[in-house]
Amino acid sequence: MEIRHLRYFKVLAEELHFGKAAKRLFISQPPLSRQIKELEEELSVKLLTRDNKRVALTEAGKHYLRECEYLLNGLEKAKQQCQQIHLAESGIFNLGYISSISKEKLSELLKQIKNSYPLLQVHLFETSSQKQLTALEQGKLDIGIVRAPITRPMFTQKSLYEDGFVLALSSSRGQIMNGDLRNLNLSRSSFISYNSDYAPVYHQKFIEICSRLNFTPIVMHECNTIQSILELVAHDVGIAIVPKTVQQSSIASNICFLDISDSSDIKTQIVMTYLSNNPNKLLFAISELISDLFK
Known part of the structure; x- marks a missing residue:
């Protein structure tokens, strides 16, 4: 038959x-x-x-x-x-991420996706949490890796990891300070930071940490990526309060990182998010790969 x-x-x-x-x-x-x-x-x-x-x-x-x-x-x-x-599997998958996430893990994710779905084209977009959420709503991204909180009800979100903050300064300045935060006059130091409109959650935590340390920061330069911030720090243009995970960055070898003990409880959640009604057939499979890799 x-x-x-x-x-x-x-x-x-x-x-x-x-x-x-x-x-x-x-x-x-x-x-x-x-x-x-x-x-x-x-x-x-x-x-x-x-x-x-x-x-x-x-x-x-x-x-x-x-x-x-x-x-x-x-x-x-x-x-x-x-x-x-x-x-x-033979189409395009758009993945957004904030600049502070580990590029080593991002590279490993791309390798795993390539092995599982060799015909799939993954397009990466490094941009702020707010811009990712807007792009997700417009269908321009399939998944975003952002800094919480997310208050929009149409999104599904899964926590990846918790990120604290450290003080970053050039290696040369760190040697002069003998690696001790107490030897640094923070109130007179020039800070490099994200633009407050571009990364409002980060900016809020930055101000909160400075408040804990009893000073108002003098922000001399604002950037839109963590790489730009680290490069300026490495060249001793200023100092910065940055997410702790950036210590894994390749440029971090030229930078001294100091723990901020008085603000060790100030953290943010890095989450993966996507529209709950996204019809992409590979959404669940790739979200599982991301969860396994970053947890």
Whole structure:
């Protein structure tokens, strides 16, 4: 028995006329009659009664029609699902992330995705949490890795890790200060920071930490990426309060990091988020890869 036997029988059962059924199937009537006869012989049942005036289904034929419809619908559904999966796996997946996340882990994520879905193109977008959320709403991103909190109800979010803050200064300045925060006059130091509109959560934590240390920061330079901040710090343009995870950055070798003991409880959550109704077939699989890698 082949799928064509099921299709031919279903069309004939709907038309109850060999000529009309053959026309729908784009074949002549004799091959259709032969296929139905082969089907009945294989099943060892009479599916149809036919005479010169009419074709009718037997009780066995009525039951077999229901089963054929179920099987053919299932095959069509499976075909559509396979096509959707293929299109997803050979399409484009847009991933956003904040600049402070580990590039080593990001690189490992890309390798894992490539191994699992070699036809998928992953486009990366390094930008602020707020811009990622807007892009997610507009369908321009599939997943964003952002700094919490997220207050928009249409998003699903999963916590990846908790990030604290450290003071970053050039290695040369760190040696002069002997690696001791108490030897540094923070109130007179020039700070490098994110732009407050670009990264409001980070800016809020930055001001909170300075307040804990009883000084108002003198912000001389504002940047939009953690790499720019670290490069300026490394060249001793100023100092910065940065997420603790940036110590893993390659440029961090030229920078001295000091723990801020009085503010060790000030942290932020790094979360993965996406629109709850995002139809991308690979969304769940890739979100699991991200969760496993960053946890």
